[in-house]
Amino acid sequence: MTGILGANGFGGDTPIRVLHVDDDPARVRLSESLLTKHLTDAVVHTETDPTAALASLDDDLSVDCIVSDFDMGAMNGLEFLEVVRDRFPRLPFILFTGKGSEEIASEAISAGVTDYLQKGGGADQYTVLANRIENVVGRYRAERAATEYQERMRNVYERVTDAFFALDEEWRFTYLNERGERLLSRTEEELLGKVVWDEFTDALNSQFEDEYREAMETQEPTMFEAHYPPLDMLFKVHAYPSEEGLSVYFRDVTETNEMRKEHHREKELLERVFETSPVGILVINSEGEITRANERVVELLEVTEEEITNRTYDSSQWTTTDEEGNPFSAGENPLLEVFEDGATIRGMPMGYESPSDEWRLLSISAAPIQSADGDIERVIATVDDMTERRNRQQELKQQNKRL
Incomplete structure (x- = not known):
């Protein structure tokens, strides 16, 4: 049995630790000699007094099995068993006694003894005792290992x-x-x-x-x-x-599912706003590349969405001017301030010459969207056509001048 018990305390090379209690000193000496002969690497502790045996258990003596005589003076084997069961309910306990009455055997079983064996038979009876010890300790260690494994798994599952x-x-x-x-x-x-x-x-x-x-x-x-x-x-x-x-x-x-649904509804709403807005909307990434453009921007710039999203906001493919029609010089693009300083701009005028050679005055507003670290992740820009308003203002100014 010791050959199949693990080295972690539940078998393998771990020796079986036995406490033999008998008030006959010659008997315990014989027991220690014969048990170690039949149990490979067994460690046998002996006591002639049950009270001293209990004290040694209380002093952290670790054993796998107790072997006890019945008639031991002040405390008999069944009384000793009762105290052991109160303190160590599952510890194997073998009553090894010369008292062979059926009454004692019955009482021992009722008290929770693990096994019962009579001393008769000479030295050969120790071979039987060694075999009984191996069997009960094997079951005890297996049960303890299973219990501890279940407790470990319970702790894992609870976490x-x-x-x-x-x-x-x-x-x-x-x-x-x-x-x-x-x-x-x-x-x-x-x-x-x-x-x-x-x-x-x-x-x-x-x-x-x-x-x-x-x-x-x-x-x-x-x-x-x-x-x-x-x-x-x-x-x-x-x-x-x-x-x-x-x-x-x-x-x-x-x-979470309700939140997903709500998020989906919000996303659909924003998508509708984006596509149906009377104002042009552009989404620009941190590299200045235009990633999205709504239908109003396509109308204003007179280029396809694919062409728009293949350009940067400051691409030379755009023909842009100031509000007087003068070409922008380097660094004058209104959006540059947003990307360099993280500023928000509102209603900045910018002239634009479309592919059909129509010049328009646009109003540009833009704001950055920043990460938790303060880095610009995207810029949202709106584009509004101010051409008609500017023309009306110029006409009104001419009328006032004539008046």
Whole structure:
């Protein structure tokens, strides 16, 4: 048995640690000699007084099994067992005694003894005892390893930000974390061992059942979003199958979905505003490249949207002037101030000569959109045609001059 127990304390090369309690000094010396002979690398501690044995356990003596006589004066083996069970409920305890009555055996079993063995049979009985020790310690270590593994996994699952439950191959709940309890409005205690389709009948013939069953059949993980009417929630689910069952991570994305819908509606609204605005709108990236232009800009500039978005705002392909029709010199473009200083400009005049040789006076407004670090990510510019207004003003000025 010691050959298959791991070196982490649950087997492998870890020696079996035995505490043998017997008020006969010769018996415990014999026990130590014979047990170490039959148990490879065993460590045997002996005590002739049960009270001293309890004290040594309280002083952090670590053992895998207790072997105890029955008749030990002030405290018999069953009384000793009762105290041990109060302090160490799962520690293997073998009653190894010369008292062989059925009454003692019955009381020992009722008190929770792990095994019962009579001393008769000479030295050969220690071979039997060694074998019993190997068996009970093997089970004890395996159970302890499983318990600690389950606790570690429970701690992992409880730290998971998503809700989580696990199902076995028969669709029975084997685990539900605290977040899962809150979302499902059910406790782990209520669901453990229950079949998911019996407890959540509305999941039958739904996307939940289809996805889970396909995952188990194909042994391929799945991810989906589905609405569960009884809880009025939209769940985002990741399910991972194995031969032992299904691990399901899920979260309530109802609010997130509503936000997505609202964002989509806002995006559609802004898109309509962009395309139907009576004012021309340009979106320019941080490199000065025009990335978007609405229909009004296309009308004003008399070039296609594709041509516009293949140019920069200061491209030499544009024929621009000041409001008097004089060509701009280097550094006079109104948008330059926005890109260099991050300034916002409003109603800056700029002349523009279209491909049809029509000169227009445009009004340019622009503002930068900056990142959290203060870097310019984009510039939004509006373009309005001021030509007719300028012509009316000039006509009015001429009329006033004639008057």
